[in-house]
Amino acid sequence: KSKKRNEWLKILSTADVPVGNINSLSEALQMKAVEEREMIVSMQHPSIGELKMVGNPIKLTTTKRTKVLPPPLLSQHTNEALRSLGYSDSDIKKLKRQKII
Secondary structure, three states, rough: OOOOOOHHHHHHHHHOOOOOOOOOOOHOOOOHHHOOOEEEEEEEEEEOOOEEEEOOOOOOOOOOOOOOOOOOOOOOOHHHHHEEEEEEOHHHHHHHHOOOO
């Protein structure tokens, strides 16, 4: 505990001990490779503004990058989901009036 990380790296590498840096989260996120591989992506969220998220770690040369979308707002897709389950618009309105959804 008496030495800083860089001191230990120098001592151990001089002694031919396999050693490497263990980065903090903030250090890791500032690495050039993180930016180059688009591991942090940002988007505009309708309620909170800019939102940064972890990007997809899988990169395929033949697959185009898809547009990154923010997570949906609460109940944003309720009508669409209920219609896909066979509910009619009048059924959905009734559920809303009854405060079920």
